[in-house]
Amino acid sequence: xxxxxxxxxxxxxxxxxxxxxxxxxxxxxxxxxxxxxxxxxxxxxxxxxxxxxxxxxxxxxxxxxxxxxxxxxxxxxxxxxxxxxxxxxxxxxxxxxxxxxxxxxxxxxxxxxxxxxxxxxxxxxxxxxxxxxxxxxxxxxxxxxxxxxxxxxxxxxxxxxxxxxxxxxxxxxxxxxxxxxxxxxxxxxxxxxxxxxxxxxxxxxxxxxxxxxxxxxxxxxxxxxxxxxxxxxxxxxxxxxxxxxxxxxxxxxxxxxxxxxxxxxxxxxxxxxxxxxxxxxxxxxxxxxxxxxxxxxxxxxxxxxxxxxxxxxxxxxxxxxxxxxxxxxxxxxxxxxxxxxxxxxxxxxxxxxxxxxxxxxxxxxxxxxxxxxxxxxxxxxxxxxxxxxxxxxxxxxxxxxxxxxxxxxxxxxxxxxxxxxxxxxxxxxxxxxxxxxxxxxxxxxxxxxxxxxxxxxxxxxxxxxxxxxxxxxxxxxxxxxxxxxxxxxxxxxxxxxxxxxxxxxxxxxxxxxxxxxxxxxxxxxxxxxxxxxxx
Numbered sequence: 001x002x003x004x005x006x007x008x009x010x011x012x013x014x015x016x017x018x019x020x021x022x023x024x025x026x027x028x029x030x031x032x033x034x035x036x037x038x039x040x041x042x043x044x045x046x047x048x049x050x051x052x053x054x055x056x057x058x059x060x061x062x063x064x065x066x067x068x069x070x071x072x073x074x075x076x077x078x079x080x081x082x083x084x085x086x087x088x089x090x091x092x093x094x095x096x097x098x099x100x101x102x103x104x105x106x107x108x109x110x111x112x113x114x115x116x117x118x119x120x121x122x123x124x125x126x127x128x129x130x131x132x133x134x135x136x137x138x139x140x141x142x143x144x145x146x147x148x149x150x151x152x153x154x155x156x157x158x159x160x161x162x163x164x165x166x167x168x169x170x171x172x173x174x175x176x177x178x179x180x181x182x183x184x185x186x187x188x189x190x191x192x193x194x195x196x197x198x199x200x201x202x203x204x205x206x207x208x209x210x211x212x213x214x215x216x217x218x219x220x221x222x223x224x225x226x227x228x229x230x231x232x233x234x235x236x237x238x239x240x241x242x243x244x245x246x247x248x249x250x251x252x253x254x255x256x257x258x259x260x261x262x263x264x265x266x267x268x269x270x271x272x273x274x275x276x277x278x279x280x281x282x283x284x285x286x287x288x289x290x291x292x293x294x295x296x297x298x299x300x301x302x303x304x305x306x307x308x309x310x311x312x313x314x315x316x317x318x319x320x321x322x323x324x325x326x327x328x329x330x331x332x333x334x335x336x337x338x339x340x341x342x343x344x345x346x347x348x349x350x351x352x353x354x355x356x357x358x359x360x361x362x363x364x365x366x367x368x369x370x371x372x373x374x375x376x377x378x379x380x381x382x383x384x385x386x387x388x389x390x391x392x393x394x395x396x397x398x399x400x401x402x403x404x405x406x407x408x409x410x411x412x413x414x415x416x417x418x419x420x421x422x423x424x425x426x427x428x429x430x431x432x433x434x435x436x437x438x439x440x441x442x443x444x445x446x447x448x449x450x451x452x453x454x455x456x457x458x459x460x461x462x463x464x465x466x467x468x469x470x471x472x473x474x475x476x477x478x479x480x481x482x483x484x485x486x487x488x489x490x491x492x493x494x495x496x497x498x499x500x501x502x503x504x505x506x507x508x509x510x511x512x513x514x515x516x517x518x519x520x521x522x523x524x525x526x527x528x529x530x531x532x533x534x535x
């Protein structure tokens with residue numbers, strides 16, 4: 001565990017997760033250096049629109065998005081060759097039909113990964129001179145085609161693109177097959193364990209490792225004609241953030257269906273632990289005023305029993321909305337000044353800003369419409385939800401959850417919790433999320449959630465011990481076990497008539513099903529003294 005805690009693999013993973021959030025929250029005014037953020041990406045929804053999920057994706061990621069959409073739409077639907085849950089099983093957690101679902105994932109993972117690799121290789125964006133030759137309409141057409149190819153790859157239908165006309169050498173093919181096998185291993189671990197029939201933050205982290213690996217081989221960017229990406233393995237943070245946000249929307253549709261239909265057990269569910277309030281506090285706070293419920297309400301396996309990363313990305317998306325609102329308020333003040341003083345009145349921008357601050361109070365609920373403030377008859381209590389100042393406490397507003405959950409990932413996660421636990425008070429079903437709702441800003445929530453992911457997921461042995469390492473996501477130390485353990489072929493449960501279960505040491509066909517006898521050697525060569533009542 002100490003090797004991983006100080007390894008380059010963990011640093012890469014944490015840096016990638018941080019880049020996912022930074023790509024959503026960094027505005028054009030605050031970013032600088034080699035990582036600029038275009039102004040058109042500063043939107044109230046953090047750059048994601050549910051009606052255009054392929055925006056900001058590369059051909060490879062569009063193919064992956066199509067495969068995830070197929071998995072959520074058809075793999076669990078009996079009307080589309082899906083795998084329905086076994087209704088004859090009466091258990092609180094773990095429907096055995098999930099094993100069949102996971103077997104399908106293993107069977108079709110090669111087609112899914114190979115398809116996205118082909119979409120990346122066969123759709124260049126620039127010519128031999130490096131100049132971009134694909135316009136926006138052509139980009140959308142290519143992304144749509146790659147989405148359809150990924151959908152067909154996951155459904156095991158249609159022709160598959162297996163050969164590269166410009167990459168026919170044996171060395172290249174062997175290297176590519178090695179990459180595909182490694183990506184397959186990460187994908188297999190991203191949707192739960194087929195034997196334990198559970199799902200948790202470790203499986204979610206495997207999906208993050210899968211995305212990190214795609215990023216390192218250049219699949220987050222369009223491929224140039226020469227075969228190299230614009231910046232292989234090192235795309236700008238906004239590319240990582242916007243693409244990851246769209247992919248996690250599709251990924252959650254799959255995992256939520258698995259959790260709902262197959263009743264996956266929360267992995268590592270072992271109750272409550274004493275949580276450090278420092279996750280959501282400044283670096284050197286006075287913790288004497290911290291609510292006791294915050295100190296006692298952290299589920300170590302996930303904020304909603306299963307997930308952690310979607311809440312972090314969703315909080316970063318809300319930070320982007322706060323930045324957009326701040327920018328929008330400045331523009332609104334300028335519009336009011338212009339409307340009141342008229343076009344003939346001139347003045348410096350600095351004076352206008354000072355006058356605006358004097359004429360208009362610093363109201364956090366300042367809406368976008370200037371006419372709303374200029375009209376004296378307008379009620380100060382009526383505001384459009386799209387322009388109100390949203391704090392983390394909005395998760396208790398059922399109308400906002402219903403309206404904006406398709407667009408905002410954090411609200412979508414809260415809405416799903418309320419749907420699957422409709423009769424349980426929110427402060428009981430999700431105590432930590434309820435405590436986060438009392439924070440004053442989304443920036444505190446996002447930074448605390450990132451520290452929570454590092455401390456409660458990446459620093460926990462029950463999670464890290466299941467990570468798969470390869471050449472892309474590599475271990476910088478010598479693992480204690482170089483080959484993975486084989487999964488058991490059956491589970492051991494009590495029979496319907498109460499017969500004894502098969503112990504792990506009892507082999508099939510063995511005569512003796514008793515545990516091995518204890519050793520007869522005693523410390524000092526003397527047997528222990530028996531109690532007076534022992535016969």
